[in-house]
Structure formats: structure tokens, C-alpha cells
Amino acid sequence: MRTLLRFFQKYSNMLLFLLLEIIAITIMTQGSSYQRSKLIGLNRQVTGYIYSKVDGAREYFSLKEVNERLAEENLDLRNRLDLILSQLDSATVVSEIKGEHRYYFVQSRIVHNSIYKQYNYLTLNKGKKQGVFRDMGVISDQGLVGIILESSANFATVIPVINRDFRLSAKIKSNNYAGILQWDGLSPQFAILTEIPFHVELAEGDTILTSGFSSIFPEGIEMGRIESFSLEKGNFYDIRVELFTDFQRLYHVNVIRNYRQEEQLNLENQNR
Amino acid sequence: MYIIARNIFRFAVVILFQVLVMDNLMINGYMIPYIYLLFILLMPFETPRWIQLLSGFALGLTMDLFTGTAGMHTAATVLAAFVRPYLLDLLAPRDGYEPETFPRIHYYGFLWFLKYTLLIVLIHHLALFYLEVFQLKVFLSTLFRVILSSILSTSTIVLSQYFVFRK
Numbered sequence: 001m002r003t004l005l006r007f008f009q010k011y012s013n014m015l016l017f018l019l020l021e022i023i024a025i026t027i028m029t030q031g032s033s034y035q036r037s038k039l040i041g042l043n044r045q046v047t048g049y050i051y052s053k054v055d056g057a058r059e060y061f062s063l064k065e066v067n068e069r070l071a072e073e074n075l076d077l078r079n080r081l082d083l084i085l086s087q088l089d090s091a092t093v094v095s096e097i098k099g100e101h102r103y104y105f106v107q108s109r110i111v112h113n114s115i116y117k118q119y120n121y122l123t124l125n126k127g128k129k130q131g132v133f134r135d136m137g138v139i140s141d142q143g144l145v146g147i148i149l150e151s152s153a154n155f156a157t158v159i160p161v162i163n164r165d166f167r168l169s170a171k172i173k174s175n176n177y178a179g180i181l182q183w184d185g186l187s188p189q190f191a192i193l194t195e196i197p198f199h200v201e202l203a204e205g206d207t208i209l210t211s212g213f214s215s216i217f218p219e220g221i222e223m224g225r226i227e228s229f230s231l232e233k234g235n236f237y238d239i240r241v242e243l244f245t246d247f248q249r250l251y252h253v254n255v256i257r258n259y260r261q262e263e264q265l266n267l268e269n270q271n272r
Numbered sequence: 273m274y275i276i277a278r279n280i281f282r283f284a285v286v287i288l289f290q291v292l293v294m295d296n297l298m299i300n301g302y303m304i305p306y307i308y309l310l311f312i313l314l315m316p317f318e319t320p321r322w323i324q325l326l327s328g329f330a331l332g333l334t335m336d337l338f339t340g341t342a343g344m345h346t347a348a349t350v351l352a353a354f355v356r357p358y359l360l361d362l363l364a365p366r367d368g369y370e371p372e373t374f375p376r377i378h379y380y381g382f383l384w385f386l387k388y389t390l391l392i393v394l395i396h397h398l399a400l401f402y403l404e405v406f407q408l409k410v411f412l413s414t415l416f417r418v419i420l421s422s423i424l425s426t427s428t429i430v431l432s433q434y435f436v437f438r439k
Contacts, residue, residue: 012322013321013322013325013354016322016325016326017325017350017354020325020326020328020329020346020350021347021350021351023329023346024329024332024343024344024346024347024350025343025347026343027336027342027343027346028342028343028344028347028403029343114295114339116303116304117339117341117404118404118405119340119341121340185405185410186410186413
């Protein structure tokens with residue numbers, strides 16, 4: 001008994017060290033992505049406020065650049081509107097568009113982001129009060145950004161393309177083959193498109209779009225272009241996709257609200 | 273009493289500076305200076321080891337909460353706090369550390385502080401970055417990130433000694 005006590009006395013620091021490390025590793029490995037999202041949700045409510053204050057200053061310094069990009073987008077939209085108006089000659093089409101909105105966009109600003117980690121997250125300054133909920137899509141004027149993971153009253157956490165937990169169905173514009181877009185954790189400029197079978201003909205520079213198979217994004221949102229591809233293992237390509245969204249200087253984003261998401265999910269669940 | 277209050281204050285300053293300033297400095301998308309280790313580095317020599325370990329735990333856990341990473345900073349910082357006494361022994365001057373002094377440039381010189389910081393930063397970063405990727409497939413690219421980030425963290429910490437934490 002005495003030797004046991006002396007053992008504990010002698011190695012008490014070592015034991016404390018092991019205990020603390022075991023706690024830390026348990027937190028790390030037990031944390032599924034769901035628990036991690038809960039932890040982040042909690043942390044965002046506390047830190048979101050501080051971040052949104054600091055962000056005011058940061059935004060001020062990037063006003064010029066943001067302005068230029070908005071002007072560009074404006075021009076682009078005006079051109080497209082013109083094109084659409086010239087094509088709209090039958091009155092029935094107009095009433096159909098007016099009758100039912102399928103998608104609605106919520107303008108939002110990023111108040112905190114990370115890009116250099118393996119599990120990156122963004123924080124937006126809109127939450128449940130402004131109609132931002134779990135599983136809504138997020139895009140910017142450059143392209144796809146990510147999916148809402150969790151929202152509190154005034155803030156929301158986004159799981160961006162550059163997070164190792166991210167998965168989204170994506171297709172190649174030229175031939176409509178769909179695969180899964182995910183991130184390999186290496187560079188914030190590139191993602192990987194998998195599950196495209198070997199017989200598909202690919203070309204560098206082809207655009208990658210959202211497939212519209214999930215209820216989160218409408219079909220045809222641009223994500224990136226094929227940078228290179230290889231057929232290293234098995235029957236599927238590893239396609240490196242250069243992302244259009246520049247996560248390092250992303251400030252304004254739009255959250256997509258799909259009015260028919262619930263209906264679609266209900267139907268899909270019934271058939272399961 | 274004074275020393276406890278000063279350390280609690282330093283804890284808050286270091287965390288806030290890390291989260292609000294350093295985490296927004298993204299250099300090349302690869303590197304980020306982890307200056308919050310200063311809190312571990314500057315603890316007095318005679319701090320009981322269990323206090324060092326628990327402080328490391330609290331520091332890492334706070335960082336994890338702020339950055340939304342589960343347990344990674346905690347594990348790496350506890351490790352850094354654990355190896356610190358051994359490193360101090362290793363780097364001790366011939367007649368040991370004098371009483372009433374602190375592990376700072378002011379007392380032990382630039383070269384000593386650089387070695388001390390670099391070793392602790394390297395151990396911390398190795399643990400942190402490999403726990404983050406959690407796989408050996410990307411061993412080399414992670415090692416590259418560890419080395420670059422270590423250089424950056426060390427220089428930031430050493431520089432901070434000349435500007436902020438002078439006394």
C-alpha cells in the first residue's frame with residue numbers, strides 16, 4: 001500500500017499529464033461532425049458578437065475592392081436581364097415566374113472565416129431571425145461557397161467547400177455526368193471531384209456545376225473548372241477542380257432558401 | 273498574489289490577441305503565428321508542475337472553443353506545458369536559474385530565449401498539425417507547414433518580447 005502511494009506521489013505529474021491528454025484526445029475523437037457542429041454553434045454565439053464588432057474595421061478597409069466587384073456583378077446582371085426580357089414575349093411565362101418563387105436569397109456578410117485548417121468554418125451575420133436555417137445553400141457572386149451547418153438567433157455557421165467534411169453532388173457541364181465534390185485539405189483553391197467513371201471523356205477547363213440532385217442548391221450554379229485529372233486507382237477519375245470562389249477575400253454571400261425543400265425531402269423520405 | 277493576477281491578465285491578453293489579430297493574418301493560406309504559447313513560455317520557473325499542466329489545459333481548451341476545433345489545441349498545449357520543465361533543465365545555464373528571475377530575454381539573453389521558444393513551438397506545432405490532419409498520407413506537406421509555421425510563430429513570439437511583454 002505504501003509503495004503504491006509512493007508511486008502515485010512520485011509520478012503524480014506524469015499521471016496528471018496522461019489524464020489531461022486522454023481527456024483532450026477523447027474530445028477530439030469522440031467529436032463526430034455533429035457534435036463538432038454543436039460545439040461550434042455554442043462557441044459562435046459567444047464569439048460571434050466579438051467577431052462582428054472587429055469585422056466592422058476589416059470591412060472598411062476592403063470597401064473599394066468590394067465596390068468594384070459589386071459593380072461588375074451589377075453589370076453582368078443587367079446584361080442578363082436584358083437578354084431575358086428580350087426572350088420573354090409570351091405573357092404566360094411572365095405570370096408563371098411571378099406566381100411562384102422557388103428560391104429566395106438572403107443577403108449576408110461573413111464575420112469570421114478560416115481557410116488554413118482542415119475543418120474550416122465561416123460565420124455569417126444572419127440567423128434564424130432573418131430566415132437562415134440548417135441545410136440551406138450559400139453562394140457568392142463568384143460561385144458556390146458552402147452549406148449552413150447551424151444557426152443561432154443572429155448568426156449562422158457555414159461548412160464551406162474547403163472543409164474535409166464537405167460533400168456535394170456536382171456535374172460536369174459539357175456531358176452532365178455527376179460525381180461527388182469534396183476537399184482533400186491541401187489548398188483552399190482546389191477541390192476534388194470523385195466518382196466520375198473512367199469511360200467519360202474529360203477536358204481540362206470544363207466547368208463544374210451543381211447537379212440539382214440535392215434540395216439545397218438549384219441546378220447549374222458554377223463551382224469551378226477542371227484543372228487536371230488522373231486515373232490512378234480503379235475505375236474512377238480523381239479530378240482536381242479549381243474553385244471559382246476565392247475564400248481568402250470573401251465578404252458578401254447569399255443564402256439560398258428553397259421553398260420546396262421540405263416538400264422534396266418529405267417525398268424522398270416516404271419512398272425510402 | 274500579484275503574480276497570479278498578472279498571469280490571469282496575460283492569459284486573457286494572449287488569447288484575445290491570438291483570436292482577434294493573429295487568426296486573421298493568413299499568410300499564403302499555409303501559415304499562422306500561434307503567439308498564445310507565450311503564456312506557457314513566460315510562466316515563472318518555480319511554478320508547480322501541476323499548475324503548468326492545468327494552465328496548458330485551460331489555455332488549449334479556450335483556443336479550441338474560439339477556433340471551433342475539438343481538443344487539438346488542448347492536446348498540443350498540454351504536451352508543450354509537460355515538456356517545458358525538461359527543456360528548461362536542458363537549457364539551464366551552468367549555475368542554474370537564479371531566483372527572482374523569469375524566462376525572458378531580459379534575464380537570459382536573446383540566444384537562450386530563441387532556443388527555448390523554438391523547441392517548445394516545434395513540439396507544439398508538430399502535435400497540433402499532425403493531430404489536425406490525423407493521417408500520414410500527407411506527411412511531407414504537413415511537415416512543411418509545421419516548419420514554416422514554427423519559424424513564423426517563433427519570430428513573432430521573440431519579437432513580441434521587444435515590444436509588448438518587455439518587463
